[in-house]
Amino acid sequence: xxxLNAMASGFEVALSWHNLMYCLIGVLVGxxxxxxxxxxxxxxxxxxxxxxxxxxxxxxxxxxxxxxYGAMYGxxxxxxxxxxxxxxxxxxxxxxxxxxxxxxxxxxxxxxAAIGSFxxxxxxxxxxxxxxxxxxxxxxxxxAPEYAVLTSLGILLVAYLGTKSFLKSAVCAxxxxxxxxxxxDPITGSIRLTFGSNHLLGGIDFAAMAMxxxxxxxxxxxxxxxxxxTLKQTKVGRVWPTVKDFAQxxxxxxxxxxxxxxxxxxxGGGSIIATVASYGVEKKVSKTPERFGKGAIxxxxxxESANNAAAGAAFIPLLTLGIPSxxxxxxxxxxxxxxxxxxxxxxxxxxxxxxxGVVSSMYIGNALLLLLNLPxxxxxxxxxxxxxxxxMAFAVVxxxxxxxxxxxxxxxxxxxxxxxxxxxxMRKAGFDxxxxxxxxxxxxxxxxxxxxxxxxxxxxxAIFATRPLSGGLLGLTALGVLYAVASRVWKARRRSGGREPxx
Amino acid sequence: xxxxRINAAALWPGAVSLGIGVYFLVLSAxxxxxxxxxxxxxxxxxxxxxxxxxxxxxxxxxALRKKPASGTIHQLQEHIHPVxxxxxxxxxxxxxxxxxxEEEGFTRNSRYPLYAVLGLAAFILLFERFGLSLPCLALLLxxxxxxxxxxxxxxxxxxxxxxxxxxxxxGWGLDVPFPDDILLFNAR
Numbered sequence: 001x002x003x004l005n006a007m008a009s010g011f012e013v014a015l016s017w018h019n020l021m022y023c024l025i026g027v028l029v030g031x032x033x034x035x036x037x038x039x040x041x042x043x044x045x046x047x048x049x050x051x052x053x054x055x056x057x058x059x060x061x062x063x064x065x066x067x068x069y070g071a072m073y074g075x076x077x078x079x080x081x082x083x084x085x086x087x088x089x090x091x092x093x094x095x096x097x098x099x100x101x102x103x104x105x106x107x108x109x110x111x112x113a114a115i116g117s118f119x120x121x122x123x124x125x126x127x128x129x130x131x132x133x134x135x136x137x138x139x140x141x142x143x144a145p146e147y148a149v150l151t152s153l154g155i156l157l158v159a160y161l162g163t164k165s166f167l168k169s170a171v172c173a174x175x176x177x178x179x180x181x182x183x184x185d186p187i188t189g190s191i192r193l194t195f196g197s198n199h200l201l202g203g204i205d206f207a208a209m210a211m212x213x214x215x216x217x218x219x220x221x222x223x224x225x226x227x228x229x230t231l232k233q234t235k236v237g238r239v240w241p242t243v244k245d246f247a248q249x250x251x252x253x254x255x256x257x258x259x260x261x262x263x264x265x266x267x268g269g270g271s272i273i274a275t276v277a278s279y280g281v282e283k284k285v286s287k288t289p290e291r292f293g294k295g296a297i298x299x300x301x302x303x304e305s306a307n308n309a310a311a312g313a314a315f316i317p318l319l320t321l322g323i324p325s326x327x328x329x330x331x332x333x334x335x336x337x338x339x340x341x342x343x344x345x346x347x348x349x350x351x352x353x354x355x356x357g358v359v360s361s362m363y364i365g366n367a368l369l370l371l372l373n374l375p376x377x378x379x380x381x382x383x384x385x386x387x388x389x390x391x392m393a394f395a396v397v398x399x400x401x402x403x404x405x406x407x408x409x410x411x412x413x414x415x416x417x418x419x420x421x422x423x424x425x426m427r428k429a430g431f432d433x434x435x436x437x438x439x440x441x442x443x444x445x446x447x448x449x450x451x452x453x454x455x456x457x458x459x460x461x462a463i464f465a466t467r468p469l470s471g472g473l474l475g476l477t478a479l480g481v482l483y484a485v486a487s488r489v490w491k492a493r494r495r496s497g498g499r500e501p502x503x
Numbered sequence: 504x505x506x507x508r509i510n511a512a513a514l515w516p517g518a519v520s521l522g523i524g525v526y527f528l529v530l531s532a533x534x535x536x537x538x539x540x541x542x543x544x545x546x547x548x549x550x551x552x553x554x555x556x557x558x559x560x561x562x563x564x565x566a567l568r569k570k571p572a573s574g575t576i577h578q579l580q581e582h583i584h585p586v587x588x589x590x591x592x593x594x595x596x597x598x599x600x601x602x603x604x605e606e607e608g609f610t611r612n613s614r615y616p617l618y619a620v621l622g623l624a625a626f627i628l629l630f631e632r633f634g635l636s637l638p639c640l641a642l643l644l645x646x647x648x649x650x651x652x653x654x655x656x657x658x659x660x661x662x663x664x665x666x667x668x669x670x671x672x673x674g675w676g677l678d679v680p681f682p683d684d685i686l687l688f689n690a691r
Binding site: 054167168170171174175177178181185187188190192193216219220221223224225387388389390392393394396397398400401402404405408410413414417420421424425428429430431447450451454455458459461 | 515516519520523524527530531534535538539540541542543544545546547548551552554555558559561562565607609610612613615616619620623624626627630631635639642643646647650651652653657661662665669673677679680681682
């Protein structure tokens with residue numbers, strides 16, 4: 001079979017000693033920042049962009065992917081042991097995980113989380129291997145109008161799902177698209193919105209923007225919300241679940257994997273929704289729902305599996321359609337672009353080494369995480385002793401010097417600071433920075449395909465609806481909007497008709 | 504206790520984004536717009552600026568309607584878009600514990616980010632004039648001692664150590680040409 005052959009060559013790429021090393025560095029760093037409060041995977045990957053640019057593309061993506069799913073593992077450790085979710089995606093784990101810790105079953109909770117994550121991560125990668133080539137083959141037929149519709153749909157979904165306020169996210173997305181127009185107009189060559197600066201002729205540097213918004217912005221925000229972390233001594237106990245535990249959790253793991261995978265494919269679906277959906281399903285399916293919130297092992301196993309499956313599935317829209325589905329995927333997208341590779345349907349055919357190498361490295365990464373986490377959980381908790389003041393000071397200097405090293409130009413240090421302040425203010429104002437960065441990386445494609453479509457159709461907007469593929473995509477969008485409106489109306493009606501008691 | 508009718512903290516995000524939208528609209532409208540048949544460079548930015556301004560107006564309208572001290576949970580529910588099968592209570596808790604659930608005002612603690620920004624700006628200016636070592640050391644001391652409130656005996660060795668580490672990573676490892684250094688004799 002083609003897929004199996006391709007995968008075998010992918011393993012050759014992933015198993016070369018240097019890629020193996022970057023995979024290990026990635027999952028280790030991810031695991032560590034997942035545990036550390038205040039520095040999430042998005043911030044970490046942004047900080048490491050200058051370093052990633054010095055690597056060959058497949059190695060840098062292997063490392064970034066490792067940080068991404070490694071952080072999911074790490075996040076479960078602090079939520080379970082200390083009731084401190086390092087990531088939004090691990091909040092749900094605190095409900096039953098921390099209860100299990102209080103009952104002296106911390107090790108079992110962590111063990112089942114690690115095993116569930118491993119199973120889910122692996123299933124997601126298998127799904128990715130078999131689904132991606134077909135989807136890409138279908139998308140190869142896309143022309144400019146299809147891309148314009150698909151890209152807008154992707155941005156809309158990201159602004160809609162996974163954020164708190166759609167209107168605010170829409171402003172952010174439009175602002176990101178606007179920022180992407182700075183520099184030379186790709187079609188006419190005229191200069192736009194550079195504010196008279198020669199440095200901006202080539203546009204805003206993507207890395208500087210991401211490092212500012214995600215890195216410095218988050219650090220500034222955390223400075224204001226100083227949390228004094230106290231490390232309670234927790235006994236982890238035995239890590240391997242018993243046969244009984246495993247029997248109780250196995251279906252939760254499988255269901256979580258499937259839910260996570262399908263939610264993860266949706267742009268903006270991401271891990272938060274996946275964990276919440278999985279928790280809801282487990283509670284509904286369970287014969288003893290009253291155990292939930294009191295240390296039910298399914299309540300840990302399901303969501304933890306779901307967030308890892310979602311992390312793997314998030315690569316599908318990126319690698320097959322060229323649509324990044326969250327902030328981390330946007331960073332990977334930007335890195336690929338800077339390496340001269342446009343993520344999209346052609347990627348699998350033109351760069352099979354990259355695609356299959358990254359996919360295979362995820363199998364290996366998941367195994368490495370399992371090996372790291374089962375024996376060394378106790379060691380990872382000790383990381384909470386690291387003073388956040390020192391960590392942040394180091395991170396901020398690393399960011400500024402890192403961005404300087406990109407072009408040996410201090411102008412970009414100013415850009416980082418500017419976007420750091422912007423990122424801080426956005427967080428204060430309740431604006432999610434992710435749609436902005438995501439729209440920024442897609443901005444040139446969206447504008448280009450939008451204008452090309454209009455030129456093709458002589459200014460007739462019907463081109464977006466009459467071509468079968470783009471019309472179909474538009475129809476899907478319309479259905480989605482209808483569903484959203486209907487569900488809101490239904491919810492409002494239910495609420496006015498007396499609220500259900502919380503269970 | 505007199506509660507104000509209009510919640511000022513809820514208004515500023517919409518007001519700022521409206522300002523940005525209008526500002527970019529003015530800039531974009533100066534460029535050649537072209538036509539739908541043959542779009543010019545200004546068309547796309549103009550569309551986006553109009554979009555930003557319109558959505559900002561909607562945000563302002565919503566903020567005006569919102570009562571100052573109504574429960575945040577209720578407001579959150581208005582904004583949550585669940586996927587079938589999600590557990591509402593779980594989603595609420597998840598959002599609540601995520602940073603920045605709603606817009607927030609500036610407090611006394613907001614001075615720390617302000618100091619940090621001033622410190623970083625100073626660092627960039629000093630870096631261009633005096634090279635890496637001294638500004639880096641100063642920034643790290645400023646951050647650990649003044650912002651992080653570490654003791655001197657922690658702040659000093661940590662700052663010196665991290666400066667050396669940064670120098671080793673970037674100066675030696677990646678061979679980055681820094682501006683001429685005031686402290687270290689620079690061969691370049």
